[in-house]
Amino acid sequence: MAQPTTLQPPAAAPTHDAPRTGNWDGGNEPFKASYGKLMMWFFLLSDAFTFAAFLTTYGLIRHKHEVFTGEAKDFVFNSRWWPIPDHVFNAFPGMGEANVPLGFVALMTMILILSSVTMVLAVEAGHRMDKADVQKWLLWTILFGATFLSSQAWEWGHFIHGHVEGTVMADGTVFHGANLTMNQYGPVLFADLFFFITGFHGTHVFSGVCLLIWCFIATTNGTFEKRGHYEMIEKIGLYWHFVDLVWVFVFTFFYLV
Amino acid sequence: MASPATTEHTLAPGEIAKPNTSWIWRIFGILVGITAIEFVFVFLMHPSTLRNSIFIVLTILKAFFIVGEFMHLKHETKGLIWTILVPMSLLIWLLVALVTEGSYVGEVLQHMFQ
Secondary structure (H helix, E strand, O other): OOOOOOOOOOOOOOOOOOOOOOOOOOOOOOOOOOHHHHHHHHHHHHHHHHHHHHHHHHHHHHHHOEOOOOOHHHOOOOOOEOOOHHHHOOOOOOOOOOOOOOHHHHHHHHHHHHHHHHHHHHHHHHHOOOHHHHHHHHHHHHHHHHHHHHHHHHHHHHHHHOOOOOEEOOOOOEEOOEOOOOEOOOOHHHHHHHHHHHHHHHHHHHHHHHHHHHHHHHHHOOHHHHHOOOHHHHHHHHHHHHHHHHHHHHHHHHHHO | OOOHHHHHOOOOOOOOOOOOOHHHHHHHHHHHHHHHHHHHHHHHOOOOHHHHHHHHHHHHHHHHHHHHHHOOHHHOOHHHHHHHHHHHHHHHHHHHHHHHHHHHHHHHHHHHOO
């Protein structure tokens, strides 16, 4: 008795008369999100990997170095151990050499969170097709974004020029500030990581501000009104919140821990 | 998020719905509050593993509000939520593995020249 050697067709084969209509059978949106929004999510996922790799590198290199074990008030900058952040980042614009530990970075964090809020407000106004409100909140977001970028430029300037007293280096000379091969705060890699991580984040903020300016122009021209929806604002908004999110992590691992 | 579809029926043509923004400012208050708590810990607690753990928990809490509410992920379909969260969870392993590796490299380097 011969066994059947070929695959038998399934008992209830789908026919053209009765197409399957399940979630993943095509012709609908299983995630109930548009193509553009999904792609923005996947881009942000990949970008999150990049930033996570940066912060993981920071963690590895920091743990590779010695930890200062004394009292915080006795801490001095030395290339042997990792610096205590509030001794490095303690300057405030217009206050000279006054000691304001983490004061300026707190202000920068507030500005970025506030810009995220005005971004949601712009998205909310877009849902209501309220062109004037979208314009208003986009302008606020652009303003806060640009303020954050300027603050970061100041922060970099201060980091590069350094504290007045400087640090005595191994060869006996006093060195002020930081570059990629030498710095007064601690191990060489501390300054390198500062430049790379905050720099990469700042580049993202800069791209975000450019995109927002483009969104503002398009809104003003009535592009989205004619299209019938403001989904572009939502997509750029996702990117903008992501940049805020990255700052939350950079803030924790670079300035607090 | 306010659902625009439900309010649209009652609107006359060309009329614009009233803004619904109280929830946005509530989330803003939460984010500012968590950041303030972080600053309290920076200045009132000596550096320790416990303090770092508190910072990480508070950071993840802030991330939850930004991603869940501002980026709206909490209100998306389950499939989309998991698509984003599952790959991210792999990063926890990466972080733990490489930070441990860093401590080990540091220990080896310290003893290499003695």
